[in-house]
Amino acid sequence: xxxxxxxxxxxxxxxxxxxxxxxxxxxxxxxxxxxxxxxxxxxxxxxxxxxxxxxxxxxxxxxxxxxxxxxxxxxxxxxxxxxxxxxxxxxxxxxxxxxxxxxxxxxxxxxxxxxxxxxxxxxxxxxxxxxxxxxxxxxxxxxxxxxxxxxxxxxxxxxxxxxxxxxxxxxxxxxxxxxxxxxxxxxxxxxxxxxxxxxxxxxxxxxxxxxxxxxxxxxxxxxxxxxxxxxxxxxxxxxxxxxxxxxxxxxxxxxxxxxxxxxxxxxxxxxxxxxxxxxxxxxxxxxxxxxxxxxxxxxxxxxxxxxxxxxxxxxxxxxxxxxxxxxxxxxxxxxxxxxxxxxxxxxxx
Amino acid sequence: xxxxxxxxxxxxxxxxxxxxxxxxxxxxxxxxxxxxxxxxxxxxxxxxxxxxxxxxxxxxxxxxxxxxxxxxxxxxxxxxxxxxxxxxxxxxxxxxxxxxxxxxxxxxxxxxxxx
Numbered sequence: 001x002x003x004x005x006x007x008x009x010x011x012x013x014x015x016x017x018x019x020x021x022x023x024x025x026x027x028x029x030x031x032x033x034x035x036x037x038x039x040x041x042x043x044x045x046x047x048x049x050x051x052x053x054x055x056x057x058x059x060x061x062x063x064x065x066x067x068x069x070x071x072x073x074x075x076x077x078x079x080x081x082x083x084x085x086x087x088x089x090x091x092x093x094x095x096x097x098x099x100x101x102x103x104x105x106x107x108x109x110x111x112x113x114x115x116x117x118x119x120x121x122x123x124x125x126x127x128x129x130x131x132x133x134x135x136x137x138x139x140x141x142x143x144x145x146x147x148x149x150x151x152x153x154x155x156x157x158x159x160x161x162x163x164x165x166x167x168x169x170x171x172x173x174x175x176x177x178x179x180x181x182x183x184x185x186x187x188x189x190x191x192x193x194x195x196x197x198x199x200x201x202x203x204x205x206x207x208x209x210x211x212x213x214x215x216x217x218x219x220x221x222x223x224x225x226x227x228x229x230x231x232x233x234x235x236x237x238x239x240x241x242x243x244x245x246x247x248x249x250x251x252x253x254x255x256x257x258x259x260x261x262x263x264x265x266x267x268x269x270x271x272x273x274x275x276x277x278x279x280x281x282x283x284x285x286x287x288x289x290x291x292x293x294x295x296x297x298x299x300x301x302x303x304x305x306x307x308x309x310x311x312x313x314x315x316x317x318x319x320x321x322x323x324x325x326x327x328x329x330x331x332x333x334x335x336x337x338x339x340x341x342x343x344x345x346x347x348x349x
Numbered sequence: 350x351x352x353x354x355x356x357x358x359x360x361x362x363x364x365x366x367x368x369x370x371x372x373x374x375x376x377x378x379x380x381x382x383x384x385x386x387x388x389x390x391x392x393x394x395x396x397x398x399x400x401x402x403x404x405x406x407x408x409x410x411x412x413x414x415x416x417x418x419x420x421x422x423x424x425x426x427x428x429x430x431x432x433x434x435x436x437x438x439x440x441x442x443x444x445x446x447x448x449x450x451x452x453x454x455x456x457x458x459x460x461x462x463x464x
Contacts, residue, residue, distance in 0.1 A: 044409060095383040099391070184379045195372055211403035234410065253379070290356050295378035298368060303360035306351060313351045320353070 002034040002061040003027050003341055006077060008069040008111065010049040011042030013207055013234065015149070015261060016068050016089055021048060022150045023064070026334050032341075034061065039071050057082050062345050067091070067118055068258075070110025078121045085344040086122035087147060090132045090258025090279070091115070096179035101209045115139060124344040128259045129280035145340045148284075150333045151264045155237035159269045160245035167199035168308045171247035171271070173240065173262040174254060176231070177209040181276075182217050184253040184297070190224035191301040197308070202229045203243055244269035249307045253300070257281050263289065264328055267321030272307045272314050274300065286327070288320035389449065396441035398434045 005024065010017040020036050027034060036048065037055045052073070057063065063082045068089040071077065091112050097105035116139045119125055125141040127133040133144040170189055174180040182204050189202040202225065208214040214231060221229035232243075244250075250266035250273045257279040264284065266273050273289035275281050282291060290307060292300055306313060326332075351359055367373055405423060407415035423430070 042408065093383070098387055102395075178383070181379075187379060191373065191376060195367065210401070211406075212401055215403075234408065255382070287353065290353060292357055292360075294357075294361070295380060296364060297376050297379050298364040298373035299357075299360050300379075301373075302363040302367070303356060305363075306356055306360055310351050310356075313353065313356060316353055 001032045001345055002058065003032050003064055004034045004055065004057055004061055005036040005064045005066060006052065006055070006071075007036070007038040007049065007066045008071040008107070009040040009042070010036075010038035010045060012044035014042070016066050017045070017049065018152075019150050020066060022152055022330075023337065026337065030338065039073070052077075062341060064341065065118065065122070067111065067115065069107040070114060072110075074114050074117065078117065083123040083344050083347055084121060085340055086118050086125045086136075088115070088118075088125070088127040088132050088136055089149075090127075090129075090135070090256075092177070092179055092256060096256070097177070097209065100178055100213050104209055123347045124340055126340050130283050131280035132258050145336065145343075147336045147340055148328050148333050149259045149261050150330055150337075151261055151268075151328060152330065153265075153268050156241035156244065156265060156268065157238060164248060167201055168197045168248045169246050170200065170202045170304065171205070171243055171250050171266075172203075172252055173205045173243070173250075173265065174252070174260075175209060176204065176206045176214050176217060176233070178213065179254065179256045180206070181253040181255050182206075183220055185251055186217065186221050186224055186229060188251065188253070188297045188300045188304065189229070191297055192304045193225055193228060195301060196305045200228065203247070204229065204231045205233070205235060205240060205243055207233050240265075241269075244271055247271045249274060249304055251300075251304065252276065252281070254278055254281070257284075260284050264325060267325050270318035270321060272317040273321070274303055274307055286320075286324045288317060288324040290317070389445070389452075392445055392448075393442075396438065396445050398438050398441070400434075 005020045007016060007020060024036055035050060037052045038049045039052045041049060041051060057080060059082065061082055063080065063084045065084055065086050066089060067086060069091060092108045094105040094109040097108060119136055119139045119141050124145065125136045126145040126147050127136055128147055128149045130146055133146055136144050172182065172185050176182060185204065186202065193200045217231060244265060250262070250271045252260065252263065252273065252275040254260070254276060255278050259280050263273055263275065263281070267288060273285060275285060275289050275291055277291040277293050285291065290303055292303055294300065364373060402420065405419050406412065409415065
């Protein structure tokens, strides 16, 4: 069997591209062929993903459509009569982006506009969280499968010893983008630092939606917590692992998440997680994170203080995090993926 | 020991206690809703095209020479880009002026209809 993966965009640091590569490795292991193509290619992929213009499937091939943004020339894709497995990763609501990155916002708006058509043409509809699957059902999908994001922990390295030394370090990993609310993270961190730990550090890791937005974050950090905030982009998985090992708490105040894989990364490293329960966050985190939907930054600052200083609370969260990871092992995800692809290939029509 | 289920309650109590003691004054709230509405003033600002040169860069790890090359090319093509930007800006501004006139007319017509 041939399974071709089609992505709206691909880049070397992109989570969906990474997942597609992991899927491809599994497909090869199962003796399946096929190629991966994307409408937009960022530099640095070294030929792993081909341009969509070179896509030409045989009639019996299965198409796996990863949907995370608008796909130009979607009608050409849908015109192929092949069986299609739609895997919906969610699309950021464009309202967050019009003011900062209008081109990205256009792709997001287009992605949301195209979703009903994709659902209508999908042989099987799947999503990487129940939250995302509910959007597909709202658009008429009769039956939806959930295939969680595949986290490959090996490149991140092993967890650290767990012994804390030095000033408290707060970490957030996620695209530097308005809907991830790094601005709120900086505000809460500044309060925590002022009230409890003058030497605390905040590390924000992620690729910027625009350089101007990163400048805005830097300016806010300089104003509220001068010298205490580090912003890093384009780092390797090994360097990301080092940041998790050095972190005391992972603080996620994102307003929209379709899955939130950094939560699982934090669990892997035994780092206590505090998160806003938006989108798929409660589902991904289960009982292993401290969820807070308070609008009062002082409450979150106090929760941060508790998570940094209460050793037993930290140990309890680390233990729950390890258990939570069992639901997302590569084998669990691979089994669901295989079942969905085989259901697509075996479907009549 | 604090159980994870109790942590939020304890944090709320601690915040209230500290606030009563004078800490955390006027911190406001954090609002997880998109806050940047697109006003006509914002559209005027955007109509005047000013590409951010910081976005023209190499995304590779050791891409400084490539970034320098890209900036050099931009300088060489400066005249062409200036002409392009001028034409696009002229269109944008005129379109916005037209939009503003239409808005004003609608407003005037609505006021007249209300009387």
